[in-house]
Amino acid sequence: xxxxxxxxxxxxxxxxxxxxxxxxxxxxxxxxxxxxxxxxxxxxxxxxxxxxxxxxxxxxxxxxxxxxxxxxxxxxxxxxxxxxxxxxxxxxxxxxxxxxxxxxxxxxxxxxxxxxxxxxxxxxxxxxxxxxxxxxxxxxxxxxxxxxxxxxxxxxxxxxxxxxxxxxxxxxxxxxxxxxxxxxxxxxxxxxxxxxxxxxxxxxxxxxxxxxxxxxxxxxxxxxxxxxxxxxxxxxxxxxxxxxxxxxxxxxxxxxxxxxxxxxxxxxxxxxxxxxxxxxxxxxxxxxxxxxxxxxxxxxxxxxxxxxxxxxxxxxxxxxxxxxxxxxxxxxxxxxxxxxxxxxxxxxxxxxxxxxxxxxxxxxxxxxxxxxxxxxxxxxxxxxxxxxxxxxxxxxxxxxxxxxxxxxxxxxxxxxxxxxxxxxxxxxxxxxxxxxxxxxxxxxxxxxxxxxxxxxxxxxxxxxxxxxxxxxxxxxxxxxxxxxxxxxxxxxxxxxxxxxxxxxxxxxxxxxxxxxxxxxxxxxxxxxxxxxxxxxxxxxxxxxxxxxxxxxxxxxxxxxxxxxxxxxxxxxxxxxxxxxxxxxxxxxxxxxxxxxxxxxxxxxxxxxxxxxxxxxxxxxxxxxxxxxxxxxxxxxxxxxxxxxxxxxxxxxxxxxxxxxxxxxxxxxxxxxxxxxxxxxxxxxxxxxxxxxxxxxxxxxxxxxxxxxxxxxxxxxxxxxxxxxxxxxxxxxxxxxxxxxxxxxxxxxxxxxxxxxxxxxxxxxxxxxxxxxxxxxxxxxxxxxxxxxxxxxxxxxxxxxxxxxxxxxxxxxxxxxx
RNA sequence: GCCCGGGUGGCGAAACUGGUAGACGCGCCAGACUCAAAAUCUGGUUCUGGAAACAGAGUGUCGGUUCGACUCCGACCCCGGGCACCA
Numbered sequence: 001x002x003x004x005x006x007x008x009x010x011x012x013x014x015x016x017x018x019x020x021x022x023x024x025x026x027x028x029x030x031x032x033x034x035x036x037x038x039x040x041x042x043x044x045x046x047x048x049x050x051x052x053x054x055x056x057x058x059x060x061x062x063x064x065x066x067x068x069x070x071x072x073x074x075x076x077x078x079x080x081x082x083x084x085x086x087x088x089x090x091x092x093x094x095x096x097x098x099x100x101x102x103x104x105x106x107x108x109x110x111x112x113x114x115x116x117x118x119x120x121x122x123x124x125x126x127x128x129x130x131x132x133x134x135x136x137x138x139x140x141x142x143x144x145x146x147x148x149x150x151x152x153x154x155x156x157x158x159x160x161x162x163x164x165x166x167x168x169x170x171x172x173x174x175x176x177x178x179x180x181x182x183x184x185x186x187x188x189x190x191x192x193x194x195x196x197x198x199x200x201x202x203x204x205x206x207x208x209x210x211x212x213x214x215x216x217x218x219x220x221x222x223x224x225x226x227x228x229x230x231x232x233x234x235x236x237x238x239x240x241x242x243x244x245x246x247x248x249x250x251x252x253x254x255x256x257x258x259x260x261x262x263x264x265x266x267x268x269x270x271x272x273x274x275x276x277x278x279x280x281x282x283x284x285x286x287x288x289x290x291x292x293x294x295x296x297x298x299x300x301x302x303x304x305x306x307x308x309x310x311x312x313x314x315x316x317x318x319x320x321x322x323x324x325x326x327x328x329x330x331x332x333x334x335x336x337x338x339x340x341x342x343x344x345x346x347x348x349x350x351x352x353x354x355x356x357x358x359x360x361x362x363x364x365x366x367x368x369x370x371x372x373x374x375x376x377x378x379x380x381x382x383x384x385x386x387x388x389x390x391x392x393x394x395x396x397x398x399x400x401x402x403x404x405x406x407x408x409x410x411x412x413x414x415x416x417x418x419x420x421x422x423x424x425x426x427x428x429x430x431x432x433x434x435x436x437x438x439x440x441x442x443x444x445x446x447x448x449x450x451x452x453x454x455x456x457x458x459x460x461x462x463x464x465x466x467x468x469x470x471x472x473x474x475x476x477x478x479x480x481x482x483x484x485x486x487x488x489x490x491x492x493x494x495x496x497x498x499x500x501x502x503x504x505x506x507x508x509x510x511x512x513x514x515x516x517x518x519x520x521x522x523x524x525x526x527x528x529x530x531x532x533x534x535x536x537x538x539x540x541x542x543x544x545x546x547x548x549x550x551x552x553x554x555x556x557x558x559x560x561x562x563x564x565x566x567x568x569x570x571x572x573x574x575x576x577x578x579x580x581x582x583x584x585x586x587x588x589x590x591x592x593x594x595x596x597x598x599x600x601x602x603x604x605x606x607x608x609x610x611x612x613x614x615x616x617x618x619x620x621x622x623x624x625x626x627x628x629x630x631x632x633x634x635x636x637x638x639x640x641x642x643x644x645x646x647x648x649x650x651x652x653x654x655x656x657x658x659x660x661x662x663x664x665x666x667x668x669x670x671x672x673x674x675x676x677x678x679x680x681x682x683x684x685x686x687x688x689x690x691x692x693x694x695x696x697x698x699x700x701x702x703x704x705x706x707x708x709x710x711x712x713x714x715x716x717x718x719x720x721x722x723x724x725x726x727x728x729x730x731x732x733x734x735x736x737x738x739x740x741x742x743x744x745x746x747x748x749x750x751x752x753x754x755x756x757x758x759x760x761x762x763x764x765x766x767x768x769x770x771x772x773x774x775x776x777x778x779x780x781x782x783x784x785x786x787x788x789x790x791x792x793x794x795x796x797x798x799x800x801x802x803x804x805x806x807x808x809x810x811x812x813x814x815x816x817x
Numbered sequence: 818g819c820c821c822g823g824g825u826g827g828c829g830a831a832a833c834u835g836g837u838a839g840a841c842g843c844g845c846c847a848g849a850c851u852c853a854a855a856a857u858c859u860g861g862u863u864c865u866g867g868a869a870a871c872a873g874a875g876u877g878u879c880g881g882u883u884c885g886a887c888u889c890c891g892a893c894c895c896c897g898g899g900c901a902c903c904a
Contacts, residue, residue: 219822293819296819297818494903536899616828616843622843628857632857680842765883770837810837
């Protein structure tokens with residue numbers, strides 16, 4: 001290898017070496033415990049952005065570290081290829097989504113290869129491959145047979161001009177992004193998966209996911225949202241019907257002064273027929289996004305319907321309001337309102353002059369002023385007849401029992417989690433394998449007719465899915481009766497594809513349904529790496545799918561991801577990096593200028609993985625400089641000739657110091673890679689080690705042997721992060737084996753022993769001096785030495801020593817007063 | 818609005834279990850090399866005062882616990898992620 005460092009030549013040659021040695025081809029028969037290392041596959045948006053570079057470098061660092069630790073590692077890569085952007089590109093530029101996607105994949109694959117990721121490319125697939133979505137369709141029909149799939153009406157954003165359904169993202173300020181038309185809420189029949197059947201298991205198993213960050217588990221817990229409450233029936237006068245609401249606070253039932261229903265609720269519709277005001281309000285509610293954030297931040301408004309219901313305990317009539325903060329898709333679409341003890345109800349009641357009744361008083365000294373705000377804590381019941389004096393908890397049971405006795409209530413465990421709507425009125429997705437027959441109703445596509453292939457020779461006329469007008473696609477014979485029937489033209493939510501791809505990587509060519517037994521060797525994924533933005537939806541759906549596959553007998557484990565690393569966002573100009581970020585976000589220019597090792601090292605060095613940070617190019621120059629320095633350091637060392645076998649007894653003091661640093665670095669980096677997942681400090685540690693090698697002038701041949709050991713260590717330790725330059729220098733040091741096939745070095749504990757340690761002396765918690773003491777010096781001697789220190793004397797003199805606190809090996813704090 | 822994070826020099830950060838705040842790097846300043854520049858090397862670099870020794874202040878804000886707080890507790894401010902059709 002040449003004397004000057006040429007990153008591009010080095011990287012090309014080393015990548016070829018890996019290719020020839022098939023270094024990253026994974027096999028079930030490999031030596032060592034299996035380790036499935038997976039980074040969330042990308043959407044093929046066109047080119048990699050810095051967020052991708054971060055994610056896949058982190059994944060590759062884990063991959064290469066685990067190899068050094070002797071694991072049989074599999075790191076695959078694929079493409080989450082269905083989705084909106086391809087369709088938008090097609091509409092905008094007339095390029096068919098399939099070819100646009102294929103081109104993007106080819107380009108991005110090349111970029112990943114240039115970055116030197118140790119991926120087993122033989123397992124690659126894209127979710128738009130019929131070989132992949134075939135099994136998704138097969139699985140859906142199995143779930144249908146099991147009763148886990150159903151059809152129900154649900155609300156979508158409707159663009160009345162383009163006559164199409166919009167994603168939340170495509171609604172800007174209440175208007176369609178393309179047409180500018182005011183978006184309407186519209187109900188449509190859609191396919192749903194019964195994720196709520198698994199709510200309890202999805203929640204309870206979180207407690208066993210020890211390798212997941214607490215924050216993510218907490219987000220999932222809150223999302224699933226288990227609560228204990230009561231369904232309460234409010235009889236509707238002059239009918240046999242009741243209006244059912246769910247509440248977690250039945251103790252406040254006697255404080256209910258009205259009930260509120262959603263604009264889509266049957267009672268609201270009934271009222272709208274006779275009241276123009278109600279009709280106008282219901283109509284106004286149609287121009288609202290479906291996103292919860294919009295609903296939660298909207299100004300709370302409502303109108304009385306003129307209807308009333310009967311309070312189930314007091315028998316008094318309660319007015320029914322239509323309110324914009326009640327959602328039809330949550331529970332029954334109706335809530336009871338207790339303005340005295342719920343802040344939202346309090347504000348609504350204040351605004352519209354509705355009665356506010358106190359039924360809970362504080363059980364302790366807590367402040368309670370219903371003229372200022374609602375009292376939302378638990379307490380003791382008042383103004384509640386026979387329930388007065390009970391605690392909230394006692395009243396919960398007593399009132400629930402009373403309602404149950406009257407047949408007007410039932411205790412129920414409720415989940416906030418809603419069933420998963422998987423229908424999308426779009427073209428570029430996996431066709432839903434269902435057929436609508438006038439006579440037979442819903443008929444799943446028979447197994448032998450799968451896959452239902454998505455036609456790729458399509459032209460977009462306007463923005464609607466071409467499938468809806470493509471007779472060759474939708475016109476089919478009913479598999480049941482043979483009569484003409486209509487194929488479903490909706491496609492799946494793309495979260496369907498990303499919910500089981502990790503299992504498919506284990507057996508990418510399986511055509512026994514879905515996956516084969518190799519999935520039981522590789523799954524669960526040992527370490528899953530991806531962006532924090534996926535903390536809830538993707539991970540929850542994938543966990544759900546894993547349990548569905550388990551119950552189908554396809555996998556044996558309960559959870560798909562053993563350990564989880566959630567990456568912070570890479571920001572550009574303070575904003576989330578996206579497909580629309582400009583050139584600054586494009587790693588290609590950096591790659592061309594500095595090479596992969598500098599880009600990878602700079603990315604790892606910039607911040608710990610879980611932290612969001614603003615990307616800037618500045619750090620890359622510095623790490624390119626470091627790669628060069630490392631190169632020169634090794635070559636200067638080699639110019640000194642061969643070194644003898646290391647014998648620690650022959651080291652100078654500086655040599656011993658270097659050797660201590662070497663073994664400290666091994667221990668520290670091992671912990672940082674394996675436990676802490678702090679790769680930025682690994683880079684720092686290698687910098688420090690190399691700085692010391694450069695500063696240490698060898699006094700003898702043994703010192704040179706220590707320098708050799710330090711350099712070998714630096715190369716192994718850095719190799720997961722900067723795999724090319726370290727491999728090239730490894731060979732220059734005369735090592736015949738590849739670094740990727742090497743083993744993590746052992747720490748020599750005897751090298752860590754330090755005879756003298758520095759001790760900090762504090763007076764009243766402030767540093768006033770430093771001592772050099774023997775590492776095994778006893779407390780009394782250290783204390784005496786500390787009190788004799790000149791600067792310490794200045795602060796202690798004339799005062800009484802009240803206390804002396806010693807932290808062995810660290811500090812001594814003298815408390816004076 | 819709700820749930821989950823974050824806030825430390827000019828900048829990215831480190832300080833892991835309550836024990837030296839600012840490791841490592843970027844930038845900047847000075848010096849060496851050079852006709853010169855780039856590159857490279859050496860030294861300095863939290864702020865204030867001081868030639869220095871050293872002193873005072875300092876981890877978003879305010880308060881608390883402690884011999885000792887970036888770290889624990891309470892209240893608040895600001896920024897980011899998610900909120901079910903972006904992926």
